[in-house]
Amino acid sequence: MQFEPLTIAGAMRVRIEPHTDHRGFFARTFCTAEFARAGLPTEALQASISYNAKLGTVRGMHFQWPPSHEGKLVRCLRGKLFDVLIDLRPDSATYLQHQGLLLDQDNRAAVFIPAGVAHGFQTLTDHTEVLYQMTDVHAPDLAGGVRWNDPMFGIPWPLGQPIIAERDAGYPDFDRARFETELRHRKGIAVTTGRDA
Numbered sequence: 001m002q003f004e005p006l007t008i009a010g011a012m013r014v015r016i017e018p019h020t021d022h023r024g025f026f027a028r029t030f031c032t033a034e035f036a037r038a039g040l041p042t043e044a045l046q047a048s049i050s051y052n053a054k055l056g057t058v059r060g061m062h063f064q065w066p067p068s069h070e071g072k073l074v075r076c077l078r079g080k081l082f083d084v085l086i087d088l089r090p091d092s093a094t095y096l097q098h099q100g101l102l103l104d105q106d107n108r109a110a111v112f113i114p115a116g117v118a119h120g121f122q123t124l125t126d127h128t129e130v131l132y133q134m135t136d137v138h139a140p141d142l143a144g145g146v147r148w149n150d151p152m153f154g155i156p157w158p159l160g161q162p163i164i165a166e167r168d169a170g171y172p173d174f175d176r177a178r179f180e181t182e183l184r185h186r187k188g189i190a191v192t193t194g195r196d197a
């Protein structure tokens with residue numbers, strides 16, 4: 001695999017190196033030793049598929065509050081999508097910056113999204129399928145969100161009027177002070193309850 005740092009600190013594009021022959025190809029998509037050498041987490045606690053029937057679907061922007069350590073390895077295996085990261089880590093050099101990149105079925109490249117970075121995507125074809133691998137388990141009680149069209153970030157989505165969940169369309173405008181207060185509070189709880197293991 002080839003690891004290519006993205007603008008968002010700690011995020012990487014992970015390209016596959018297909019072994020091609022007359023039948024097709026075989027390519028490694030994950031390896032604890034290679035990920036460790038690239039400075040990426042090596043836990044792989046859950047994997048999931050996201051199927052999106054229609055072009056223009058937006059999922060996100062989602063993040064997890066502490067004590068979740070959910071990093072995501074996201075790969076488009078069918079169709080095409082515009083993948084977006086927003087850095088929500090106050091101690092990061094790229095805090096509040098966002099980055100968008102194309103993932104598609106042809107290159108099958110993945111993006112690694114560190115814990116604390118919000119993630120979302122917009123599909124650019126019908127029947128877009130996304131494969132996820134997470135470094136922590138799903139914790140709905142720790143889910144947080146930023147609205148796709150929040151003026152604070154001005155994400156250049158390729159298509160307007162998305163197909164989107166009511167929950168995702170309804171996140172309030174991002175308020176930096178309120179976010180940082182909540183984050184400090186939740187980090188404090190995680191430490192005092194020992195859940196920040």
Ligand SMILES: Cc1cn([C@H]2C[C@H](O)[C@@H](COP(=O)(O)OP(=O)(O)O[C@H]3O[C@H](C)C(=O)[C@H](O)[C@H]3O)O2)c(=O)[nH]c1=O
Nearest residue numbers: 048050059060061062063072119120121132138139165
């Ligand atoms: C994320 C997740 C969901 N679920 C269940 C919970 C619901 O019953 C159902 C749909 O969940 P949700 O509407 O949160 O799915 P998405 O809107 O695609 O959420 C994902 O979308 C953005 C783009 C992400 O990066 C995250 O992986 C994730 O937040 O799947 C699970 O059982 N495990 C999981 O890890």
